[in-house]
Amino acid sequence: MALLQIRDLCIDYRTTAGTARAVDKLSLDIEEGEYLGLVGESGCGKSTIAKAVLGILPRNGAVAEGDILFRGRSLPHSSLQELNRLRWRDIAMVPQSAMNGFDPVYTIEAQINEAIDTHVSWSREQKRKRIDELFAFVGLERGRAHDFPHQFSGGMRQRAMIAMAMALDPGFIVADEPTTGLDVIVQDQILHRIKEIHTRFGKTMLLITHDMAVVAENCDRIAVMYAGKLVEHGAHNVFETPFHPYTMGLCNAFPDLADRGRELISIPKAPPNLLTPPVGCRFADRCPFAAARCRAEAPALVEVGPGHVAACHFIDRAAEFRMKARDIGTWQGAAAAA
Incomplete structure (x- = not known):
């Protein structure tokens, strides 16, 4: 059984303009010891999934359908006390902005100690030794643990x-956009x-x-x-062989260092409004290969190779689409036709 199982997950946000379904019928497994990359544009629902796993969706957000199972236990149906027992001990998160993740009025050491004290009864010496080990691992001086978050650089x-x-x-x-706002050197570190x-x-x-290059370099599997x-x-x-036009885009x-002469191509227009x-197919309005069927019928995920699935009505034409997708005129033509 997979460590984390997401089953037909639907997550809604209530807004003054109506209800937006940020995640729609998503199913995904993460195996024990696996490194999975979840990639997509801003607003596609990636961070919403992370928050749902941790049980920290905002007040206007809720799991409407489906389930998230961690070692067979339903996270959306767990009590706050049960979730608190899992957080830090079994599931931890590196958020987008560490400045928002830390409380500005407590030292770094005090906040790490609080996470430890919530779950185990360690002596002061044990906690000090653990922080020494952790700071050595991440490349920070031990003495800086007594500083406040604002005394640290972003990295x-x-x-x-x-x-x-x-x-x-x-x-x-869970590492949710962990390099947001950092320069490229610090991002790499x-x-x-x-x-x-x-x-x-x-x-x-x-x-x-949102960075395809990052997941390509670091992850075992990729979900788009x-x-x-x-x-x-x-x-x-x-x-290497994408089957969905969005992945091709x-x-x-x-950029690819092996193909320095290639012109970078942006995907025209913007994602759809999730209120309506x-x-x-939700990509049809931006897809240069969309046909009438694409606008009338949502494609299902189908197997296109061992362990490889994609949701497109024209899987059999993927090789043709990959060639055409490398031509900037293909995408410019789609934008002009819209």
Whole structure:
């Protein structure tokens, strides 16, 4: 049985304009010891899934249908007390902004100690030794544990947040856009530390990002989301031989050092409004290959190879689409026709 099982998950947000379904009928498994990358544009539902797993959806958000099972236990149906027992000990999170993750009026050490004290009764010496180990692992000076979050740079705060996530040696760690707002050098350092958690300690990891290059470099498997839907899922064959036009578009938008002469291509227009999502394929309005069927009927996920699934009505034409998708004129033509 998978460590984490997401089954037909639907998550709604209540707004003054109506109810938006941020995640729609999504099913996904994360195996023990696996490093899964969840990728997609901002607003596609990636961070909503992370918050649902931790039980920290905002007040206007709720799991409307489906389930999330952690080691067979339903997380949405667990009490607050049960979730509190799981947090930090079994499931931990590295959030988008460590400044928002830390309480500004307490030292870093006090906040790590609070997470420890919630679950175990360690002596002051045991906690000090653990923080020493954690700070050494993330590359921070031990004395800085007595500082407040605002005294750290952005990269240092994120390192401290990684240390806090590892405090009780949890089996599953969710990293939600962990490099947001950091320069590229610090981003690489943070991603290296997160990958080391997986390779050195064998932790199960969920990395949420919009950066295809990051998941290609770090993750065992990749799941691609668009407008609340899972559109493609597999190993590195997702990048090598994508079957969904949206995945093809994402691959076009990131540079490749092996192909320096290639022009980067952006996907035209914007994702649909989730208050009134389209009836058919949610990517149809931006897809250069969309046909009438795409706008009338939502495609189902189908197997396109071993461990590789995609949701497109024209799976049999994927090779043709991949060739055409590398031409900027294909996407410009789609934008002009809209």
